Amino acid sequence: MDGVSIIGVGMIPFGKYPDRKLADLGWPAVKAAVRDAGIEPRRIQAAFCGTALGGMMSGQRVLGRLGLTGIPITNVENACSSSSSAFRQGVVAIQSGQYDAVLVIGVEKLTKFGGGTLPLEEEDWEVRLGLSMPALYAMRAQRYMHDFGLTREQLALVSVKNRKHGALNPDAQMRKPVTVEEVLASRAISDPFTLLQCCPTGDGAAAIVLSATSIAREYRSDPIQVLASDLTSGKFTTGFRDMTIPEITVRGAKEAYEHAGVGPDDIDVAEVHDAFSIAELLYYEAFGFCGRGEAGRFLESGSTTFGGTVVVNPSGGLLSKGHPVGATGAAQVVEIVRQLRGEAGERQVEGAKVGLTHATGGGISGFDHGACAIHILAR
Amino acid sequence: MDGVSIIGVGMIPFGKYPDRKLADLGWPAVKAAVRDAGIEPRRIQAAFCGTALGGMMSGQRVLGRLGLTGIPITNVENACSSSSSAFRQGVVAIQSGQYDAVLVIGVEKLTKFGGGTLPLEEEDWEVRLGLSMPALYAMRAQRYMHDFGLTREQLALVSVKNRKHGALNPDAQMRKPVTVEEVLASRAISDPFTLLQCCPTGDGAAAIVLSATSIAREYRSDPIQVLASDLTSGKFTTGFRDMTIPEITVRGAKEAYEHAGVGPDDIDVAEVHDAFSIAELLYYEAFGFCGRGEAGRFLESGSTTFGGTVVVNPSGGLLSKGHPVGATGAAQVVEIVRQLRGEAGERQVEGAKVGLTHATGGGISGFDHGACAIHILAR
Secondary structure, three states, X not given: OOOEEEEEEEEOOOEOOOOOOHHHHHHHHHHHXXXXXXXXXXXXXXXXXXXXXXXXXXXXXXXXXXXXXXXXXXXXXXXXXXXXXXXXXXXXXXXXXXXXXXXXXXXXXXXXXXXXXXXXXXXXXXHHOOOOHHHHHHHHHHHHHHHHOOOHHHHHHHHHHHHHHHOOOOOOOOOOOOOHHHHHHOOEEEOOEEHHHEOOOOEEEEEEEEEEHHHHOOOOOOOEEEEEEEEEEOOOOOOOOOXXXXXXXXXXXXHHHHHHOOOXXXXXXXXXXXXXXXXXXXXXXXXXXXXXXXHXXXXXXXXXXXXXXXXXXOOOHHHHHOOOHHHHHHHHHHHHHHHHHOOOHHHOOXXXXXXXXXXXXXXXXXXXXXXXXXXXXXX | OOOEEEEEEEEOOOEOOOXXXXXXXXXXXXXXXXXXXXXXXXXXXXXXXXXXXOOOOHHHHHHXXXXXXXXXXXXXXXXXXXXXXXXXXXXXXXXXXXXXXXXXXXXXXXXXXXXXXXOOOXXXXXXXXXXXXXXXXXXXXXXXXXXXXXXXXXXXXXXXXHHHHHOOOOOOOOOOOOOHHHHHHOOEEEOOEEHHHEOOOOEEEEEEEEEXXXXXXXXXXXXXXXXXXXXXXXXXXXXXXXXOOXXXXXXXXXXXXXXHOOOHHHOOEEEOOOOEHHHHHHHHHHOOOOOOOOHHHHHHOOOOOOOOOOEEOOOOHHHHHOOOHHHHHHHHHHHHHHHHHOOOHHHOOOOOOXXXXXEEEOOOOOOOOOEEEEEEEEO
16 A cells, blocks of 8 residues: 555643533644644645544534534544544545545543543443453453463553653653552552553544645655555454454454555554553564563563664553543554654654554454554654 | 445334344344345445444444454444445545445434434534524524515425325335325424424434445446535634525535536436425525525425426435434435335336435534535436
């Protein structure tokens, strides 16, 4: 796949904005992305807005604030992959030849639900059984610890690393570094998880301007290429399912690598979906950054922090940057673009040339109802 | 535009299904469309699901019931235009060259809200001012009556016509014909509207299989061509706005006619968004079926019923077939395809060659936040 480039990115710092409307979260991110691209707003021909819980016509409400109206605006929902899926729609729209400049937005206001857990779908049988997200990921962590001897300290180290990264990111919701002891001593949520091993909820927005590669340099001298943009859904299976293998990500990674013509060794920087500490470790293996069962030691070795072979979640990830569900995928793209441009400041990954983003979610198990979007970007 | 065809359609009768889950509304429609296309399910490469209020991962839940998983599934929300917008995403996905067979779904379960009016967006300033949908359309009707001398009887005749059509449609929610006297004597809602001039709420689902035109005849001898598939959004304007001109539809119609290379005189059959009686009349003018101010007389002359120059809402429209918000646009396509294939039974429009669908909504005024999707189809 070729032909689509990123020419502008913007976001607002993730956090809690109970007094702002959804539209008022979104428009500053859009404005920042449009300015970053140096594009005249009237040259944007279509928009795709990812939101999971934003309510009807979120994209229209956001763009209405900027007078960016009268163009086709499509809202996309795919749970945690909402704006990642919206990004893919933008890529496909340019590939179709209908447009040469489109906008992608991710926006979410979770504080409207009053904090705590999110409203889940009552029709989901796993939800009705009480299998909430922390409970499910805790089961996966327990199994992984049993099978591969992962220690509680290694698990806590995911949060320590990502808080260390997030402390360097002005857009992160949680900017205080923490120690392994602090992680383990924080409030129990679902064993083995303590509070600091679960991503916070909050509000946020991020935006991206995509253009046909053929015209990208009219706007910026350093467009970022989209090498692959893949979306897949979970497969229905009965019988035994190994909870320590995130099948949807394994399959999605394989497809994305094929489409991009790169492999795990080519990835310099990755933003992966660390909703819970164990998740990041499972994804190291799913993306082939390390072998099966080796994720704990791979993390401990420093391979996934600055100076390592593949820096994972330099933004702080969901655990530190925050996880306003529908905004997360777009914000991951913002981070990778900044890294590839060399604009990431104190958290810059030296010499980063190829990066990936990974947002997965939906359904509780991530098996039957899941969606997983992976984008591979290069400078 | 060319290159995309419709090879299969299916729907469930619209109505109230309080005991069925959203997924159980959707899967029979999908199964019917897939059978109608004669396509093997595994050849479907992607799916787009339109729903306005279905909750997270609606498409994945529907397709999970059929084991149609592991493909990219994207949920699309654009209020009343949700599945019309999903249809457009399917068209664009094929135009991009990535797929040659995709599924479009529209599904909604409004009975979960307990009946009555829909949950509206509290951040919308018009909603906060109490400008509900019936109130807003009633203002437009009053203005139109004042400006053009439309009578209450002419207005009621929209419902009479559409109930007459719906009585012939086994998939319609309201199948009892009504008289002008019955319409005018029904309960007052917002003057000049009585109950029978407002579309009912309910549940429903519809599905469409799209393919690249180059392979369509492998599946059916009578594929229906997509001549145009256009989406637009409302334009922000300040100052005087003539409420009797649905600007978004006027602009959308112009674009769609240009893309399709046809004009109003070529349209044999149309499914338009008659959420309230006045709406259908405004759209006659927006689509150029008659001149400005002439809609009442045009309706009275019989031009928009069987035997007329353009049969509008042969399915019964929203007023009779029902309006499960996110399912409406897909069901409009189902109806036009059946008409163009000559499969519409008692409500067949003789010799129909070109038809259009029109779904518009979002925001209360349909100005700032609106979305409008128009598709022009031909045999």
